[in-house]
Amino acid sequence: MSNSNTTDFTNPSTFILLGIPGLEAAHVWISIPFCAMYTIAVLGNFTILFVVKRDLHEPMYLFVSMLAAADLLLSTTTVPKMLAVFWFRAGEISFAACLTQMFFIHVSFIAESAILLAMAFDRYVAICDPLRYTIILTKSVIGKMGLAVVTRSFCIIFPLIVLMKQLKFCRTNLLPHAYCDYMILARLACNDITVHVWYGVAVAILVIGLDIVLIAVSYGLILRAVFLLPSKEARLKALRTCGSHVCVILMFYVPSVFSSLGHQFGHILPGYIVNLLANLYVLIPPMLNPIVYGVTTKEILKRVINMFYRCCSRSSLLS
Template identity: 55%
Template sequence: MSDTNINNFTNPSTFILRGIPGLEEAHVWLSIPFCTMYITAFLGNFTILCIVKRDPSLHCPMYYFLCLLAISDLVLSTSIQPKMLSIFWFNFREIDFSACLTQMFFIHCSSAVESGVFVAMALDRYVAICEPLRYSTILTNTIVAKLGLAVVMRGVILVLPYPFLARQWPYCRTNIIPEPYCGHIAVVNLACADIRISSYYGLFVVFCVKGLDVIFIAISYTLILRAIFRLPTKDAQLKTFGTCGSHLCATLAFYIPGLFISIAYRFGQNLPMHFYIFISNLFLLMPSMVNPIIYGVRTKQIRTRLLWLFTQKVT
């Protein structure tokens, strides 16, 4: 390769997304579940936003946090799936370098915000169960707004260095990303430089976001369960714990797949590349689809409002 070509490739104008390597011939069929997931996630989260906006009785901390969760789910799924489907359907594999870094930012930022929202929702459940008489004085609209802003700003501040670090590396090996989107590690692994700064910072962000968030959620639910077991009757215990059911299911749906992906990445060297990429993408995008279903089915207020909207349209 000539020196001129090396210099031109050092800062590539585009990257090539391979989709799911090894399964290119099945891309059209693979698009069916991902397209279904995107439509379900978009309609479900948008419906929750509309219901909460239109019903004044839902203007309270729990549903404000639920709206922030729905927005982060919409951003995450929209950052990934339209481009993924264009690869599967039309073989549009190219993505501009700046667009790739932008996609990287929104994917990781929305994921960090979603994790923070689950902590805020765990705090909401803790106050509602352990300090019910002080709920309205502790979680005022001002406090809720500050919590929401803190969750968003934490995600933005921690993830913002990702694209700046990725931009500074020289890329002279290849510009082919073996995935259907621009993940942080997938991009920086293409650099022909010492990327330990990016790797170490990525681990730091994972610890600061998901690591600490899981600890805070675990502490919250330990205190919640202790308060529930102190209630005098089984019926009271079950009824109180039922108020946490939706949040607990959504939290598990978010963190358990991520744990599985992490374990498979580190210990599943014998797994086929296409299987790992397919499963990791499925698990990454599944919470965006599952969350509105969980809250729609398990939350009485949303379920009632949704049924009312449908009956109004039918009549």
């Protein structure tokens, strides 16, 4: 450890995650809400997956289960190691493990963006062409859409890993973060990282930006169709079916935008603020998404309540 921040090594086999530099004394206290949020995220998303697999096989709920799976991947890839850093200062991570963590973080992010786009298409068909809803969104089509989501995410992120493996690291093996972030790791390299920066910008604009534009177009068409409905009750009912999805979209994109802006204006904001934003970005959407769908979707809420009622009834009978 004594030579870990010197420049006399090349391509270290191990990096050291520092957690949140500047807030080391508060790591244990920070870990308490983080652990609580992670626990809620795991329980909530597993509950969504269980309920959908058991009872709800309509297209909308299948997309919700895809979202839950992506949330579980994102949070489980990052939070256990994050908590190990906070609790035990176990920040050592091999280069291969760091690349693996980075890969799954970004794959889950790209996948979640694509799933939100697919859900916007689902809402568009449900409201604008309801008579053909079950014809257009068959289980076969949804399966192909899920496969396309995974394939797209892999094809976009895999080149990043290839580019990272070409870099030479000769400055430090200290990562001022709680998990392996692409640009933070790239900035430790001695090589010119212009290609890496522009690839990241291209992904942000051409992939995430395009997803956002298509979601906005879908909701523009949805709103036009809703306001053409004859009665106020019909309009409100149609808008309510989109409410949970809109909340999830905002919870996904807003933290990521703030996290990206934090990295861009890191010279203005304190480093620990930027770091906290990045950490909350992998915790808040996975925690809140199942809560939003569980509370606002009657079918999910009804089955979750019935499931807990049956569990409580069995435990009372056993006692």
